[in-house]
Amino acid sequence: MLLSPTGLTPPPFWWLLALACLGQGAWGARLAAVRLRTGRAARSAGGVWFWSFAAGAICGLVYGWVQYDAVFVLGQGCALALGLLWRRSANKEENG
Numbered sequence: 001m002l003l004s005p006t007g008l009t010p011p012p013f014w015w016l017l018a019l020a021c022l023g024q025g026a027w028g029a030r031l032a033a034v035r036l037r038t039g040r041a042a043r044s045a046g047g048v049w050f051w052s053f054a055a056g057a058i059c060g061l062v063y064g065w066v067q068y069d070a071v072f073v074l075g076q077g078c079a080l081a082l083g084l085l086w087r088r089s090a091n092k093e094e095n096g
Contacts, residue, residue: 016063020076023056050087057083 011017030049057080064072 011067013063013066016059016066020056020060020063023052023054023059024079025056027053027056050083053083054080 027049057076060076061073061080064070064076
């Protein structure tokens with residue numbers, strides 16, 4: 001791989017890491033905006049925003065897998081599991 005002008009090279013599969021950051025960052029920004037506006041985060045985890053988080057977590061999981069980084073895989077797996085549990089509890093609250 002060619003060196004950049006700074007002498008640093010991006011890691012292999014850097015685009016997976018970028019997608020993970022974008023997806024989880026979009027969800028986090030939405031969560032923070034709703035939390036600041038309303039004072040609660042009950043219904044901010046749904047819809048397109050949740051799926052951007054899930055896609056980001058999956059990309060992060062794949063990135064950790066191809067980089068052989070057990071800590072990254074564990075962290076992204078936990079984030080994905082917690083996000084799915086949170087979404088499931090939000091669905092239960094919405095449906096009664």
